[in-house]
Amino acid sequence: MKPDFLFVPGPVNVPRRVALAEAREVIYHRGEEFAELLKSVDAKLKRVFRTQNTILYFTSSGTGAMEACVTNLLNSNDEVLVIEGGKFGQRWRELCQAFRVKHHVIALEWGRAVRPEQIEDALRAHPKISAVFVQLSETSTGTVYDIESIAKITNKRDVLLVVDAISGLGVVPLEPDKWGVDCVVAGSQKSLMVPPGLAFVSVSERAWQRAAKSDLPKYYWDFNAAKKNLYFTPFTPAISLVMALDEALNIILEDGVEHLLARTELYARATRAAVTAIGLKLFSERPGAVCTAVLVPAGLNSKEILESLRRDFSIKISGGQDHLKGKILRIGHIGDIGPKDVLGVIAALELTLHRLGYKLELGTGVRAAMEVFAEHTMPVASL
Numbered sequence: 001m002k003p004d005f006l007f008v009p010g011p012v013n014v015p016r017r018v019a020l021a022e023a024r025e026v027i028y029h030r031g032e033e034f035a036e037l038l039k040s041v042d043a044k045l046k047r048v049f050r051t052q053n054t055i056l057y058f059t060s061s062g063t064g065a066m067e068a069c070v071t072n073l074l075n076s077n078d079e080v081l082v083i084e085g086g087k088f089g090q091r092w093r094e095l096c097q098a099f100r101v102k103h104h105v106i107a108l109e110w111g112r113a114v115r116p117e118q119i120e121d122a123l124r125a126h127p128k129i130s131a132v133f134v135q136l137s138e139t140s141t142g143t144v145y146d147i148e149s150i151a152k153i154t155n156k157r158d159v160l161l162v163v164d165a166i167s168g169l170g171v172v173p174l175e176p177d178k179w180g181v182d183c184v185v186a187g188s189q190k191s192l193m194v195p196p197g198l199a200f201v202s203v204s205e206r207a208w209q210r211a212a213k214s215d216l217p218k219y220y221w222d223f224n225a226a227k228k229n230l231y232f233t234p235f236t237p238a239i240s241l242v243m244a245l246d247e248a249l250n251i252i253l254e255d256g257v258e259h260l261l262a263r264t265e266l267y268a269r270a271t272r273a274a275v276t277a278i279g280l281k282l283f284s285e286r287p288g289a290v291c292t293a294v295l296v297p298a299g300l301n302s303k304e305i306l307e308s309l310r311r312d313f314s315i316k317i318s319g320g321q322d323h324l325k326g327k328i329l330r331i332g333h334i335g336d337i338g339p340k341d342v343l344g345v346i347a348a349l350e351l352t353l354h355r356l357g358y359k360l361e362l363g364t365g366v367r368a369a370m371e372v373f374a375e376h377t378m379p380v381a382s383l
Contacts, residue, residue: 004316007345009139009167009291011189011196012335014244018193021247022240029239035231041242042231044249048169048192048257049184051176051202056226058199059238062166062187063091065199068221069133069162069183070095072211079104079128081159083114087140087321088164092133099216104129110324111141111293113286116149123157130210131160136184137168137290140321142330144172144288151179160207166190166199167290170257171264171334182207188241190290191260191334193248197238203227264289267333267342270372274346274365275331278353283328291318291332297358302326305352313348343369 006013027033038057045055058064070092074080080101082092085108096103104126106118114134123129132154137144147163154161162183165174169184170191176184181204188198203211203223211223225234252260268289272282275294283293296302302319303326309315318330331345346365354362 002314004310004314005341006316006335007332007337007341008316008318009190009330009332009334010187012191012193012332013337014193014195015248015251015336017251018244018248022195022244024240024243026239027243029237030232034237034239034242037242037246038231038233038237041246041249044246044253045200047253048249049176049186049200049202050174050178050257051184053176053202053204054208054227054230056201056203056223056230057233057237057242058201058221058226059197059233059235059241060199061196062164062185062199064221065185065187065201066091066164067095068201068218068223069185070099070101071216071218071221072214072223073131073160073162073183073207074099074101074210075213075215076100078102078130079126080131080133081106081119081122081126081129083119083132083134083145084108085112085114085141085143085145086110086135086138088135088138088166090322092164096133101216111143111283111285113143113145113284114150116146116153119150120153123153123159129159131162133162134164135168136163136165136174137172137288139167139290140324141284142287142291142293143284144168144286144290147174147181148179151181155180158206160210167334168288170252170260171289173261176202176204180204188245191264192245193251193335194241194244197241198245261289264333266372266376267337267339268292270339270342270369271331271333271346273372274369275349277368278350278360278365289333291330291334293320293328293330296327296329297353300353300356300358302329304356305329305349308352308355309348312352315345315348317345317349339373
């Protein structure tokens, strides 16, 4: 059976060069060869993170790094603010609950973006808040948040800002050092184009000062242990994934991070133009480059749409999560894809909707996407 071509917000299609790098012979993780490899990776990854802060490495999903932030940055008597506008904002809340950290929640209707003044109001109402936990891109809704404006508020009050950039790193603008973001969480399986299994956290000097005072329980996730063993890691690392990451970063930096940002945003704009042209409604009020979320047309079954795309075209897109299951479709724009793939998934979606009884003029969406591409000097990935 032909493997699915992934148009989901992660995991993503892996470039052949990365897959071959992962297939190389495993090296010893306590030897100098691995330490040199991780030093090389670290220098490259800092360029994607756009930071000079320490980056810590964990063998886990992104959620592991999120948990690490909670258990290393907080005390048992701290109060924090959580922005919950989707499945992954919900995860910040659930992590705080698991460690019995007192938390205040800005609950947003899914698809809405938090307004910076909402955060300012919450910090004013609860002056003991020591940290804000938020997403860069809320993957479950395709919504991006204004991290730059939020950082201005948290810095003014000396409040830590912790950003889940697991899906958005490299494809949504983020300047941790320039803006004053204390911790950025990322994972390997999104724009970095590596299989799942690696997670990262960048840690500012202010965050290290808070970590020194943390009294929450930690062992595997201990920031200080990870920093002490930075280029060997305190526990057995995912060696093959680190080798794959090294090659993936080579690919990204050959063209440049700005190229990756521009290319992904172009794919997202083309997709938004296409789905709008065929009459679908965007779900997010502030859509970003990671994925485009659209409402399922009335009278159609999302499961049939997803199954038809997979059966007839070997294309996998995502549905909604939690209460949005069956209500939205999410088309990813990250990973090893190019303009022809963007046009292909739009054409496949048009045909699928047509076969299921949705009224549209075939080719309308593809034409709209082509017009977006025609307006720009198209960034072509060297993948």
